[in-house]
Amino acid sequence: MNGSNPFLTPPSTAACKAKYRSQETSRKSQTPEDARKRSERREEFLAKRRSGSFETPNQQENIIRKESVSSYLAAFAEFQHESSSAPANSHALLKGVLGKMKSTEPKEVFKAVQKVRLVTALEENPPLELLVRMGFVRPLVSLLTPETEKHTLFEATWALCNIAGGASSNTLAVVAEGALAPLIGLFGAADPELVGQAIWAVGNIVSDNGHFRNMALDNGLLDSIFPFLKEDTSLALARSVSWLIVNICRTRNPPPSVDVIEALLPKIVWMVRHGDQLVRVDAVWSMAYLSDEPPELADLLVRDTVVLQSIADIPDSNPDNVKFLMGAVRLLGNLLSGTDAHCDAVIRADFVRRFPALLQSNFKCVQRETLMCVANVAAGSAEQIQTIIDVPDFLIQILAFLQNDNRALVQEALWVVSNVVQGGNLWQITALLDCGVVLPLCDHLSSRDVNLVKIVLETVSDLLKRCPSDFMEQVCATIEKCGGFAKIELLQQHDNEILCDLAYFIVDTFFKEDEYDQDDFFSWDPAATAAGVDTRSPYFKSTQ
Known part of the structure; x- marks a missing residue:
């Protein structure tokens, strides 16, 4: 394998992001349905x-x-x-x-x-x-x-x-x-x-709406609440003000202005460090809502490192506060699904190394949101994917979710694998294979969930397409050994046309029978061998 192999030289970061965001299956751009469900939970x-x-x-x-x-x-x-x-x-x-x-x-x-x-x-x-x-x-x-x-x-x-x-x-x-x-x-x-x-x-x-919020701001709302954001404020008033602030950040159409958020951010950071959990929850969700707004508001969150540092202690200081954890992970997920600058800011703040602890949370909703974050990192460049590989045993932990009973967790873990396969280099994909990714992929080929099977087939197809020929033979052999080939053959008869087409493409492209007789494979020509040519393989290769 030489240095010109396109498999080893992925496109630039910008090109990679643009490509993956344009794909229907990309986790960098959440679907409207996902956004609606998330919004409803928080609403x-x-x-x-x-x-x-x-x-x-x-x-x-x-x-x-x-x-x-x-x-x-x-x-x-x-x-x-x-x-x-x-x-x-x-x-x-x-x-x-x-x-x-x-x-x-x-x-x-x-x-x-x-x-x-x-x-x-x-x-x-x-x-x-x-x-x-x-x-x-x-x-x-x-x-x-x-x-x-x-x-x-x-x-x-x-x-x-x-x-x-x-x-x-x-x-x-x-x-x-x-x-x-x-x-x-x-x-x-x-x-x-x-x-x-x-x-x-x-x-x-x-x-109620962004216009009413702006009317309140025009009537001096910020100047009226700032005096309450101090240590000697009663707990009842601190909670009331924190709830008001989260509504200022949450209300859209139109979103709050950059000037307003610039004035609020230092106060929100102070709230995150407040001793009361309810105030902390409102603070972290204020930032989560801002991260889901236009890019210029998310820019404010990553411009000052103090903002991300304010939640750097998750999940250690809040293992049982699911509302705080969800807000913090949602904030990170929104930033990771934004621009390269937003994603790099989260990575530089070393949050990827905190994801394994979040995946050990007792709350499945936190685990799912964390897997979404990892999938968003994996949808980036090879350099960003490497931050996942560099965390000891992180890939093994992610792949363990492929055997989870919760469908949502399985699907998010599949997106991580799919994105690594699409954007990773040879060594990163090899790391996946070394962790035993083929077996759980093949297991899900017999799932009744059409969407899961579709993701698996697309992942297998992308994996084989990106492999060099000699490496592909090993992967095909592993798939066959794990029972994957037999399941893919059966899927060619599936009622779902998309699954049928994907299965047919994989079988026809990567598992096609060789067009030579079996006897030719074992033929041996002494004269050719003496000349330095090995005729035991249908692909004659010089031994010199």
């Missing part, structure tokens, strides 16, 4: 948090004034009794409550606003749309002033938080009535419980 975790009932403990309960809980429950029970005794009069009851909100008596206003908030906090089907249609939002917003009695102000803020946490049309109604500016103004209030409730309300608005 579930970050769903708008609305205050629930008192019977179900949740993070919002610590906002309620303890000395008032009994009176709240009494008012709630009274309102439910009035509504249930005369269901037809519910609309009339709400109309009466709306009238009392305009009273000049502070106590009457407080009771009315309190009842509105209790209605918005119903566990099942709170009539938020009805409250909006009846015009409750405007008087609630009008109460967001320093002159309003503090208990009434708290109730009004809470009610608006719950309304904004409903459908987008309800959020729009809150914004249209001018609630953003006074809500952000409450961040400077002396009462920490009121501040926390205002932060939740703004968080629900910001999480």
Whole structure:
């Protein structure tokens, strides 16, 4: 084998990336379906948090004034009794409550606003749309002033938080009535419980869409939350602010601007190192969302090494925090599926050496995301693939997932193998073969999963196409010994046309019977042998 062998001289990094990204089977570009599923999982975790009932403990309960809980429950029970005794009069009851909100008596206003908030906090089907249609939002917003009695102000803020946490049309109604500016103004209030409730309300608005987020930013949102990002901030407020920040980073259409993220990143790094796990989770997911945005935002994440260094201790410091691990691995996966600069930044930060520990996680979702990361590295250049090979026993660990009972893990491990075969050089592919990759590949040829079989056939085909002729004979012999050839022959009769064509191509191209008689193979010509030619092989080679 000489130095001009194209197998040993893969194309440049840029050409390699462009080639693999253009392929349907590449792991460098995630499919829309994968992106949708990932988004849904995280959206579930970050769903708008609305205050629930008192019977179900949740993070919002610590906002309620303890000395008032009994009176709240009494008012709630009274309102439910009035509504249930005369269901037809519910609309009339709400109309009466709306009238009392305009009273000049502070106590009457407080009771009315309190009842509105209790209605918005119903566990099942709170009539938020009805409250909006009846015009409750405007008087609630009008109460967001320093002159309003503090208990009434708290109730009004809470009610608006719950309304904004409903459908987008309800959020729009809150914004249209001018609630953003006074809500952000409450961040400077002396009462920490009121501040926390205002932060939740703004968080629900910001999480609705990018335009509302930008409106909040134009009203001084960043300057209002930065004072809370310090060590002496109470845990409740720190968690509220971290949740607001993750919504700033998550909301798209349009994504946040580069200037905003440049200002936020140092604060997010500080949050990652916070002592509270919930704050850390929000911080790492903030970065994960930014890494999935336009490239210029991901550029910010890799430009400063401090950002990636902030999660360098995974998984050692967070082995049981699946939400943190998922956010960190998602961040790395998004960067690895980006540009060469993003991928190289992750590799330089030595995260490839941390992947084996993540693959030992107790959570299959973390293992799958980690395998995706490895597959993205393997979809790069030979130099990037070598970082996988250089980690002791890493290939063996990856290949072990080919024998896993979980289909998703098997498929991701197959993508790693497939990408190494496509982009690796001879020595890297040899490393795969030395680890025994052929046997598990052949085992999956009898799988009922058409997609898995398709990936295996494509991988076998690519492997044989890239092998030099003498090396290919050894691989073919190994495939046959592992029962792979017999299975590939059977797949030529498969109902799936793609599998049938792939199997036929492999058999016809690499396992075609030699076009010479068996007797010729064993023929021996003494005269030719004396002349230095070995005639025991159909391919006469000079022995000189």
